[in-house]
Amino acid sequence: xxxxxxxxxxxxxxxxxxxxxxxxxxxxxxxxxxxxxxxxxxxxxxxxxxxxxxxxxxxxxxxxxxxxxxxxxxxxxxxxxxxxxxxxxxxxxxxxxxxxxxxxxxxxxxxxxxxxxxxxxxxxxxxxxxxxxxxxxxxxxxxxxxxxxxxxxxxxxxxxxxxxxxxxxxxxxxxxxxxxxxxxxxxxxxxxxxxxxxxxxxxxxxxxxxxxxxxxxxxxxxxxxxxxxxxxxxxxxxxxxxxxxxxxxxxxxxxxxxxxxxxxxxxxxxxxxxxxxxxxxxxxxxxxxxxxxxxxxxxxxxxxxxxxxxxxxxxxxxxxxxxxxxxxxxxxxxx
Amino acid sequence: xxxxxxxxxxxxxxxxxxxxxxxxxxxxxxxxxxxxxxxxxxxxxxxxxxxxxxxxxxxxxxxxxxxxxxxxxxxxxxxxxxxxxxxxxxxxxxxxxxxxxxxxxxxxxxxxxxxxxxxxxxxxxxxxxxxxxxxxxxxxxxxxxxxxxxxxxxxxxxxxxxxxxxxxxxxxxxxxxxxxxxxxxxxxxxxxxxxxxxxxxxxxxxxxxxxxxxxxxxxxxxxxxxxxxxxxxxxxxxxxxxxxxxxxxxxxxxxxxxxxxxxxxxxxxxxxxxxxxxxxxxxxxxxxxxxxxxxxxxxxxxxxxxxxxxxxxxxxxxxxxxxxxxxxxxxxxxx
DNA sequence: ATTTGTCATGTAAACGTTTACATTGTGTCA
DNA sequence: TGACACAATGTAAACGTTTACATGACAAAT
Numbered sequence: 001x002x003x004x005x006x007x008x009x010x011x012x013x014x015x016x017x018x019x020x021x022x023x024x025x026x027x028x029x030x031x032x033x034x035x036x037x038x039x040x041x042x043x044x045x046x047x048x049x050x051x052x053x054x055x056x057x058x059x060x061x062x063x064x065x066x067x068x069x070x071x072x073x074x075x076x077x078x079x080x081x082x083x084x085x086x087x088x089x090x091x092x093x094x095x096x097x098x099x100x101x102x103x104x105x106x107x108x109x110x111x112x113x114x115x116x117x118x119x120x121x122x123x124x125x126x127x128x129x130x131x132x133x134x135x136x137x138x139x140x141x142x143x144x145x146x147x148x149x150x151x152x153x154x155x156x157x158x159x160x161x162x163x164x165x166x167x168x169x170x171x172x173x174x175x176x177x178x179x180x181x182x183x184x185x186x187x188x189x190x191x192x193x194x195x196x197x198x199x200x201x202x203x204x205x206x207x208x209x210x211x212x213x214x215x216x217x218x219x220x221x222x223x224x225x226x227x228x229x230x231x232x233x234x235x236x237x238x239x240x241x242x243x244x245x246x247x248x249x250x251x252x253x254x255x256x257x258x259x260x261x262x263x264x265x266x267x268x269x270x271x272x273x274x275x276x277x278x279x280x281x282x283x284x285x286x287x288x289x290x291x292x293x294x295x296x297x298x299x300x301x302x303x304x305x306x307x308x309x310x311x312x313x314x315x316x317x318x319x320x321x322x323x324x325x326x327x328x329x330x331x332x333x334x335x
Numbered sequence: 336x337x338x339x340x341x342x343x344x345x346x347x348x349x350x351x352x353x354x355x356x357x358x359x360x361x362x363x364x365x366x367x368x369x370x371x372x373x374x375x376x377x378x379x380x381x382x383x384x385x386x387x388x389x390x391x392x393x394x395x396x397x398x399x400x401x402x403x404x405x406x407x408x409x410x411x412x413x414x415x416x417x418x419x420x421x422x423x424x425x426x427x428x429x430x431x432x433x434x435x436x437x438x439x440x441x442x443x444x445x446x447x448x449x450x451x452x453x454x455x456x457x458x459x460x461x462x463x464x465x466x467x468x469x470x471x472x473x474x475x476x477x478x479x480x481x482x483x484x485x486x487x488x489x490x491x492x493x494x495x496x497x498x499x500x501x502x503x504x505x506x507x508x509x510x511x512x513x514x515x516x517x518x519x520x521x522x523x524x525x526x527x528x529x530x531x532x533x534x535x536x537x538x539x540x541x542x543x544x545x546x547x548x549x550x551x552x553x554x555x556x557x558x559x560x561x562x563x564x565x566x567x568x569x570x571x572x573x574x575x576x577x578x579x580x581x582x583x584x585x586x587x588x589x590x591x592x593x594x595x596x597x598x599x600x601x602x603x604x605x606x607x608x609x610x611x612x613x614x615x616x617x618x619x620x621x622x623x624x625x626x627x628x629x630x631x632x633x634x635x636x637x638x639x640x641x642x643x644x645x646x647x648x649x650x651x652x653x654x655x656x657x658x659x660x661x662x663x664x665x666x667x668x669x670x
Numbered sequence: 671a672t673t674t675g676t677c678a679t680g681t682a683a684a685c686g687t688t689t690a691c692a693t694t695g696t697g698t699c700a
Numbered sequence: 701t702g703a704c705a706c707a708a709t710g711t712a713a714a715c716g717t718t719t720a721c722a723t724g725a726c727a728a729a730t
Binding site for chain 2: 053111281
């Protein structure tokens with residue numbers, strides 16, 4: 001690989017001058033600039049980002065870290081795409097870690113990314129008191145939290161109005177006559193789900209429907225839990241007429257359970273999922289869902305991160321995006 | 336952040352000794368080793384991977400590049416997970432680029448990853464004559480191609496037996512009486528799809544069924560194409576009794592089209608998709624599919640890459656994994 | 671007592687950049 | 701003409717490591 005030195009030799013200037021050309025330093029004369037550019041072209045020189053990063057921390061050679069809990073979840077895929085979209089346009093590189101709700105793994109990624117001198121980090125914290133992330137913030141490494149914030153410390157956050165999103169879903173179900181609505185939640189140690197439960201309760205309250213603890217189910221936040229919980233729900237004596245499921249994966253698990261028992265959606269049971277998926281419309285019947293703008297969240301987070309990099313002293317922001325209730329065919333009026 | 340120097344000062348040895356401790360050099364005495372370890376602990380020292388990578392190319396601080404065409408495709412998500420799984424176990428970091436079938440973007444990622452001094456690259460080439468990747472191979476940077484190979488040059492490849500996979504699907508459809516089977520293919524500039532077509536033809540041939548060009552459809556490799564092509568197919572006068580769709584996204588698009596027209600699967604039309612998805616069983620009816628072992632492919636590719644890093648002169652390998660035909664409820668015997 | 675060898679440690683160069691500072695050349699002003 | 705400003709370029713240190721080589725201490729061999 002060619003380097004500064006070889007370019008310098010080729011165009012008979014010092015390496016400092018070549019470096020200046022690369023960085024568009026206005027102090028270099030037009031003539032030498034052209035000469036150097038020609039050499040760069042000829043030798044196919046590309047700056048070594050590792051050396052750049054080692055030398056200067058100041059977001060010259062930008063590297064972003066992105067740590068997400070579950071890359072199998074289409075919502076996080078959207079987030080990744082959003083971050084990546086912004087990164088691509090601004091010549092950042094992105095380093096991704098997928099920790100699968102494993103705190104040890106998250107910790108390891110945090111360490112690795114720090115060792116890689118990342119300029120900033122976007123992360124969906126495993127819970128609100130994540131010490132590892134807190135430490136980064138304290139070290140003044142730019143951090144933006146996505147999907148969930150941190151409770152102990154002030155930090156930039158991009159999230160969604162979970163309470164309102166859940167409210168809208170339940171409100172809709174109530175408005176079409178449902179009264180026994182089961183909630184398949186993710187793990188309540190994740191703040192997101194606490195907020196969604198609050199929305200559920202508020203809607204019930206608005207309609208004067210009593211809250212029934214027995215209709216709330218929470219275990220892990222994965223496919224299997226969705227399947228198992230739905231099975232339990234479907235066997236309840238006084239079976240709920242509708243299910244509100246707390247995320248993507250839980251919804252899919254629930255659908256498997258429902259189909260396996262040949263229970264008809266929406267005639268025999270209605271279902272709304274939190275999280276829309278690109279192919280929700282391909283399901284049979286097409287699924288009604290609370291859509292989170294994952295792509296936009298990712299983009300916004302990357303943008304905020306960049307601003308924070310440029311201006312570390314800036315006041316911390318808390319961006320809350322709206323969800324959208326998308327009604328398709330998986331819910332129907334209760335006669 | 337603490338560094339070698341601060342650790343050296345803290346334990347009153349030279350930085351060379353500290354470095355030796357980090358790298359488990361046997362030449363350092365037990366006593367100093369313990370002393371240095373204590374300092375490392377006390378100062379929470381973590382080696383700076385950037386400096387390590389700059390200094391030594393020889394896979395000490397391992398960084399893998401991973402370039403995939405489409406992170407929205409669950410198959411590639413599985414590949415990512417496989418690569419990441421191996422990387423995690425072996426303390427590599429992974430840098431991911433998602434180029435969305437855009438050759439310019441792929442090129443950019445190739446450049447960035449090179450500038451990041453990656454120790455090796457796993458990539459799904461956009462087509463068989465990808466010059467950018469060829470160049471890397473010629474520069475002796477370890478490269479493993481995944482899902483598709485390169486035609487002009489010898490390179491390590493991990494792929495799947497596409498021909499046989501398609502054959503199995505079509506063979507099954509033929510065996511249960513179907514004769515007019517539409518193939519919704521991805522773009523034929525991607526070698527994968529040429530191979531799948533070959534399997535389609537071989538099965539037909541085995542059954543003595545004439546090949547009908549009019550049943551083969553190819554445009555882009557995305558959801559929209561699947562939807563549009565399926566619409567066209569469903570409106571054919573002599574409508575096919577079965578559809579074989581060439582990948583994940585095409586299948587989902589096709590399903591939307593079928594459901595929108597309220598055509599019953601499998602009573603009115605059978606469908607088999609190439610690529611299984613974690614939630615294929617949640618579809619209604621559960622989808623029959625040709626399963627590719629994406630996770631295993633990713634793991635295997637990472638493993639091969641590591642071997643190539645350790646032994647650059649090793650003979651190039653071409654690993655072909657088997658697909659598996661998973662029969663669920665989206666196909667039925669033609670009466 | 672001197673030589674030799676071994677082991678543990680230190681010194682300094684190198685990786686490819688950026689950048690503070692020094693140097694050179696040129697033109698302007700008094 | 702001499703002093704000076706300014707523009708363009710060069711020199712060298714620094715970023716945090718690894719590692720070839722040098723050094724020193726000590727034990728064994730002569």
